[in-house]
Amino acid sequence: MRTEEELQGVSLLGNKRAAMPTTYAPEVLEAFVNKHPDNEYLVTFHCPEFTTLCPLTGQPDYATIIISYIPREKMVESKSLKLYLFSFRNHGDFHEDCVNIIMKDLVRLMDPKYLEVTGLFLPRGGIRIFPFANYADADHQQLKEQRLREQCTTALKLDRG
DSSP states (O other), X not given: OOOTTTTTTOOSTTOTXXXXXXXXXXXXXXXXXXXXXXXXXXXXXXXXXXXXXXXXXXXXXXXXXXXXXXXXXXXXXXXXXXXXXXXXXXXXXXXXXXXXXXXXXXHHHHOOSEEEEEEEEOOBTTBOOOOEEEEEXXXXXXXXXXXXXXXXXXXXXXXXX
């Protein structure tokens, strides 16, 4: 069981009055202490209901956002992540911008060893866009480069397929 001290700063989980933000709100992100910083392990979030707006037309864009990271000392609390991702609903930005903003906000919150964000956007105008952004500390640069190469290879296979 976690102690009160370990849960300090986690205010949204279990809070039935937590309101859904109506504008981009990185301040809702909360973190908790990783009890296993000596283990190198991967945490993955699959968020199939991401919505944002086209910055020019205001038309909605829908995506699945996949976030994977190797934690260091802090981990993102999932309800705060849900509220944070919901805050993009009225945010007008390009797909690539959204993915990079999410990555940078999570890096700022947690200082992970490694983090990647993939956006699998539904087609609009007959085009699907799959932006990928990743971050790595000095010890995980090889993983960062490898994952980027893998994403390029996957994109080429999709293009030919």
